[in-house]
Amino acid sequence: MGARQTLLETAHGTLETPFFMPIATRGAVKTLSSFDVEELGSPIILANAYHLWLRPGLEVLKSFGGLHQFMNWPGAILTDSGGFQVFSLEGLRKLSDEGVMFQSHIDGAKMFLTPEACMDIQRVIGSDICMVLDVCSKLPATQEELLEASRRTTDWARRSKKRFDETREGSINPQAKLFGIVQGGTNIKLREQSARELMEIGFDGYAIGGLSVGESHQDACQMLDHLDPILPKDKPRYFMGGAQPHEIVEYVKRGIDMFDCVLPTRNARHGQLYRFVHDDLSKPDFYETIHITNEKWKFSKTPLLTKERMGEVSLGYLRHLFTVDEMLGYRLATIINVKFYLELMRKIRLTIHDS
Amino acid sequence: MGARQTLLETAHGTLETPFFMPIATRGAVKTLSSFDVEELGSPIILANAYHLWLRPGLEVLKSFGGLHQFMNWPGAILTDSGGFQVFSLEGLRKLSDEGVMFQSHIDGAKMFLTPEACMDIQRVIGSDICMVLDVCSKLPATQEELLEASRRTTDWARRSKKRFDETREGSINPQAKLFGIVQGGTNIKLREQSARELMEIGFDGYAIGGLSVGESHQDACQMLDHLDPILPKDKPRYFMGGAQPHEIVEYVKRGIDMFDCVLPTRNARHGQLYRFVHDDLSKPDFYETIHITNEKWKFSKTPLLTKERMGEVSLGYLRHLFTVDEMLGYRLATIINVKFYLELMRKIRLTIHDS
Numbered sequence: 051m052g053a054r055q056t057l058l059e060t061a062h063g064t065l066e067t068p069f070f071m072p073i074a075t076r077g078a079v080k081t082l083s084s085f086d087v088e089e090l091g092s093p094i095i096l097a098n099a100y101h102l103w104l105r106p107g108l109e110v111l112k113s114f115g116g117l118h119q120f121m122n123w124p125g126a127i128l129t130d131s132g133g134f135q136v137f138s139l140e141g142l143r144k145l146s147d148e149g150v151m152f153q154s155h156i157d158g159a160k161m162f163l164t165p166e167a168c169m170d171i172q173r174v175i176g177s178d179i180c181m182v183l184d185v186c187s188k189l190p191a192t193q194e195e196l197l198e199a200s201r202r203t204t205d206w207a208r209r210s211k212k213r214f215d216e217t218r219e220g221s222i223n224p225q226a227k228l229f230g231i232v233q234g235g236t237n238i239k240l241r242e243q244s245a246r247e248l249m250e251i252g253f254d255g256y257a258i259g260g261l262s263v264g265e266s267h268q269d270a271c272q273m274l275d276h277l278d279p280i281l282p283k284d285k286p287r288y289f290m291g292g293a294q295p296h297e298i299v300e301y302v303k304r305g306i307d308m309f310d311c312v313l314p315t316r317n318a319r320h321g322q323l324y325r326f327v328h329d330d331l332s333k334p335d336f337y338e339t340i341h342i343t344n345e346k347w348k349f350s351k352t353p354l355l356t357k358e359r360m361g362e363v364s365l366g367y368l369r370h371l372f373t374v375d376e377m378l379g380y381r382l383a384t385i386i387n388v389k390f391y392l393e394l395m396r397k398i399r400l401t402i403h404d405s
Numbered sequence: 406m407g408a409r410q411t412l413l414e415t416a417h418g419t420l421e422t423p424f425f426m427p428i429a430t431r432g433a434v435k436t437l438s439s440f441d442v443e444e445l446g447s448p449i450i451l452a453n454a455y456h457l458w459l460r461p462g463l464e465v466l467k468s469f470g471g472l473h474q475f476m477n478w479p480g481a482i483l484t485d486s487g488g489f490q491v492f493s494l495e496g497l498r499k500l501s502d503e504g505v506m507f508q509s510h511i512d513g514a515k516m517f518l519t520p521e522a523c524m525d526i527q528r529v530i531g532s533d534i535c536m537v538l539d540v541c542s543k544l545p546a547t548q549e550e551l552l553e554a555s556r557r558t559t560d561w562a563r564r565s566k567k568r569f570d571e572t573r574e575g576s577i578n579p580q581a582k583l584f585g586i587v588q589g590g591t592n593i594k595l596r597e598q599s600a601r602e603l604m605e606i607g608f609d610g611y612a613i614g615g616l617s618v619g620e621s622h623q624d625a626c627q628m629l630d631h632l633d634p635i636l637p638k639d640k641p642r643y644f645m646g647g648a649q650p651h652e653i654v655e656y657v658k659r660g661i662d663m664f665d666c667v668l669p670t671r672n673a674r675h676g677q678l679y680r681f682v683h684d685d686l687s688k689p690d691f692y693e694t695i696h697i698t699n700e701k702w703k704f705s706k707t708p709l710l711t712k713e714r715m716g717e718v719s720l721g722y723l724r725h726l727f728t729v730d731e732m733l734g735y736r737l738a739t740i741i742n743v744k745f746y747l748e749l750m751r752k753i754r755l756t757i758h759d760s
Contacts, residue, residue, distance in 0.1 A: 076729045077722075083733055085714050106703070106725045113704045113721075120722055348461070349468045359440050366468075367432075367475055370461045374431045377732060378438055 052278075053302050055402045058255075058286055060178035061225040062118065062126040063093050067286060067307035068398055070298075070391045071096040071128055073315060076105065077121050079388065080315045081381040084123040089360060090389055093125050094178075096310045099171045100132020100163070104156050108174045116176025116222045128179035128308075130290075131168045134259075137186040145185070147202065165206040169213040169228075176222040182210035184231040184259055191235070200240050203233045204247040211251050227254035229288060235260055236269050238276050245280050255286040258306070262291025267300070274304035281305070295324065295394050296334035302398055309395075314387035319380045321372045323354075324390040331401060337390075342369050342383065354386050361385040407633075408657050410757045413641055415533035416580040417473065417481040418448050422641060422662035423753055425653075425746045426451040426483055428670060431460065432476050434743065435670045436736040439478040444715060445744050448480050449533075451665045454526045455487020455518070459511050463529045471531025471577045483534035483663075485645075486523050489614075492541040500540070502557065520561040524568040524583075531577040537565035539586040539614055546590070555595050558588045559602040566606050582609035584643060590615055591624050593631050600635050610641040613661070617646030622655070629659035636660070650679065650749050651689035657753055664750075669742035674735045676727045678709075679745040686756060692745075697724050697738065709741050716740040 058065040072079045072087060074095040079087050087095060097117060106120070114120040117127055136143065136152050142160075144151040149164030168183040183206050187199040207230045214228045230248035234240030248256060258277065261270045274289075281287055288308035289301050298309055314324065321342040328336055340347070347365040354368060355361035363382055371379030413420040427434045427442060429450040434442050442450060452472060461475070469475040472482055491498065491507050497515075499506040504519030523538040538561050542554040562585050569583045585603035589595030603611060613632065616625045629644075636642055643663035644656050653664055669679065676697040683691055695702070702720045709723060710716035718737055726734030 076725075076731060078726060078731045078733045081732045081736070083715060083718070083737065085717060101729075105729050106721075110703060110721065110725070114706065114719075120719075120725075122717055122719070122722070348465060351469065360438060362440060362477055363438070364469075364475075364477070366461075366465065367477070370431075370465070370475075371433060374456075374460050376431060376433045377436045377735065378433045380732065381436070381736065382438065 052305065053398075053402045053405075054283075054305060054307060055399055056286070056307070058307075059225075060094075060126040060227070061223055062124060062178055065093050065126060066399060068298075068302050068395055068402075069094065069308060070395045071308065071310040072388050072391075073310055073312055074121075076101050077117060079384070080319070081377075081384045082388070084121045086360065086385070087388075088124065089358065090385065090392060092388070092392055094128060095123065095125065096128050096130065097175065097177070098132055098135065099129045099168060099175060099177075099181075100135045102129075102175055103132070103171045104154055108171065111174050116174070118176055126178040127175070128288075128310075129172050129175055129177040129181060131172070131181045131183040132163070133168075133183045134186050136163055137188070145202075147205065149183075165209040166213040169210055169217060173217050173221045173223075173226075176226075178223060178226055179255070180214065180226055180228050181257060182207045182228065182230055182253075184233055186260060187233075187235065196235055196237060196240060200234055200244055203231065203244065204251075207231070207248055207253075208251050211253065229253055229255040229257050229286075231257045231259040231290070232277065232281075233260045236265055236273060238273070241273055241277060242280060245277055249280075249282060253285070255288060255308075256281050257288040257290050259290045261289070262293060267297055270297075271300055271304060274301060274306065278305040295337050295391070298394065299331050299334075299398065302402075311391065314391045315384050318383035318387045321379070321383060323383055324387050326390070326393075329397070331394075331397060337394075342379075343372050344369075354382070355389060358385065358389065361389070407660065408753075408757045408760075409638075409660060409662060410754055411641070411662070413662075414580075415449075415481040415582070416578055417479060417533055420448050420481060421754060423657050423750055423757075424449060424663060425750045426663065426665040427743050427746075428665055428667055429476075431456050432472060434739070435674070436732075436739045437743070439476045441715065441740070442743075443479065444713065445740065445747060447743070447747055449483060450478065450480065451483050451485065452530070452532070453487055453490065454484045454523060454530060454532075454536075455490045457484075457530060458487070458526045459509055463526065466529050471529070473531055481533040482530070483643075483665075484527050484530055484532040484536060486527070486536040486538040487518070488523075488539045489541050491518055492543070500557075502560070504538075520564040521568040524565055524572060528572050528576045528578075528581075531581075533578060533581055534610070535569065535581055535583050536612060537562045537583065537585055537608075539588055541615060542588075542590065551590055551592060551595060555589055555599055558586065558599065559606075562586070562603055562608075563606050566608070584608055584610040584612050584641075586612045586614040586645070587632065587636075588615050591620055591628060593628070596628055596632060597635060600632055604635075604637060608640070610643060610663075611636050612643040612645050614645045616644070617648060622652055625652075626655055626659060629656060629661065633660040650692050650746070653749065654686050654689075654753065657757075666746065669746045670739050673738035673742045676734070676738060678738055679742050681745070681748075684752070686749075686752060692749075697734075698727050699724075709737070710744060713740065713744065716744070
């Protein structure tokens with residue numbers, strides 16, 4: 051029980067857990083090139099199967115030999131199935147046991163996504179870590195709706211695993227791993243059942259889905275506390291969805307190994323920067339966020355990143371870039387925030403290692 | 406007469422002419438950091454005194470010890486006086502012999518710009534090459550208007566030189582140079598008179614202003630042909646305003662040493678990329694522009710920049726970035742286009758050297 055440190059082997063590098071995955075939904079971490087992400091020291095990025103399926107499309111990805119080649123990215127790639135995106139779509143969306151029918155958010159074309167198709171897409175992408183297609187219930191949901199979503203998620207997970215195993219041979223990344231996704235909302239019984247059913251099918255790792263959707267941090271912690279002794283010790287666990295830095299520390303304590311979060315990149319575009327205040331991660335005030343447009347930084351010569359030449363700027367200059375709306379500002383803020391999350395994970399790994 | 410190759414000494418490096426200056430109006434080449442511009446190999450950038458005067462303002466620049474420190478830029482800086490920007494402002498703008506009264510485009514505040522103030526601003530910026538404040542006539546203009554603009558330009562040039570000399574001592578960049586600006590529209594007599602009057606005052610270099618404002622390439626060439634034997638051989642000459650690559654080749658032949666142009670950065674943001682077709686610069690078809698969003702690049706694996714790791718992408722991937730509106734696309738296209746202009750100048754220098 052508790053914080054773990056281990057290694058996750060992929061065809062594109064060995065990853066030390068716990069780690070954070072910068073989000074590259076459409077095949078690029080916003081404002082950053084693959085080279086930039088490599089320079090920042092991230093061994094993995096997270097892309098989205100649904101978005102890449104629509105654009106650039108499978109033909110292009112096939113022709114390039116997968117997303118790694120397309121992006122010129124040497125590290126590992128995890129792909130979200132896109133279930134969350136499909137279920138978030140407004141308008142026509144029809145769910146059946148077979149799969150989910152929906153309209154493309156690009157051109158309104160009718161599309162049909164099944165657990166099997168989702169595996170095929172991720173095989174074309176060549177992901178190192180594939181995610182099953184799960185059913186994301188719209189909250190609030192009745193007990194009946196939650197039960198049906200749970201049943202379907204398990205059924206789809208079984209079909210995903212079958213297709214994944216059948217398509218390993220001849221795929222561009224035969225070492226790829228497949229993760230199941232534990233659902234069940236904040237219902238402890240449903241969560242436990244979901245976890246046990248997925249473990250019976252057997253996955254390379256287990257994601258906790260359906261959290262970080264508005265429930266309290268305490269509820270999320272409670273759920274993880276409950277799942278910790280149930281999930282297999284020797285398989286990586288991935289907390290899906292956003293988490294603030296101090297929440298990540300708490301989730302790591304509860305056995306989580308992998309994180310993604312839109313906050314460092316999204317906040318960067320709004321001029322909100324993360325920075326460390328002190329080194330004691332056990333206190334939630336170990337970091338702060340500053341608003342770069344604040345008048346008080348106008349004359350600040352404080353350097354922001356001293357080790358990365360591509361980010362060597364002062365607070366005052368960065369403030370100026372935001373004030374005059376220069377795109378470079380978003381890029382530099384992104385570099386700063388992504389580096390912060392990567393550095394946070396490095397500090398967490400050191401803490402686990404030393405304890 | 407004709408193409409020249411020489412060295413221009415500044416406190417921030419020795420520049421080989423002819424050279425191109427990427428535009429960093431507000432203290433940043435759009436989407437690029439100072440480090441990026443350095444990596445691309447540009448020894449100089451062009452900033453704008455008027456824009457920097459308004460934001461971040463002189464207090465901030467003073468506090469940082471000038472624009473070089475503010476931007477963390479080790480190379481040379483030329484500053485446009487901002488005359489062109491002030492004269493382009495809509496609304497209240499009142500010109501007198503003393504200077505020009507106008508409203509800030511940021512907050513509508515009334516501001517008064519004089520030739521002397523313009524020197525003081527550029528001294529605070531710490532520019533390596535300062536430009537005098539000139540009078541840009543609105544075209545079409547009557548003969549009388551052109552004459553008056555010409556008279557004022559010379560008068561202001563004289564006052565600029567005086568103030569510049571008086572403020573050298575104690576300035577942060579005592580090695581700074583001051584350039585006069587030859588005006589006179591497409592009137593050969595006025596141009597010649599403007600040049601002779603400026604030469605009498607004596608400047609470190611001579612800019613040709615008021616071209617690239619809608620006149621034909623032939624007219625511009627004719628003007629340069631006429632000025633070439635008049636302007637001193639041993640002083641650098643700067644063609645102000647945009648020029649397409651094949652036009653730059655023609656202007657170099659007519660004795661021009663320095664260029665700036667908004668096209669590489671602006672076109673980049675519209676997905677228009679420059680690339681070389683062949684090495685014979687004497688033929689105007691030595692380059693082409695391609696539209697990255699064109700369907701035909703969808704599957705293209707053609708690499709775009711092979712020497713710069715920060716720009717190592719394929720046409721197909723860059724097209725995807727533009728299609729899904731990822732900011733990274735603008736950045737990569739800017740890198741490609743700025744590199745093209747820098748490479749063009751390198752080729753031109755080699756050609757002059759070998760001839």
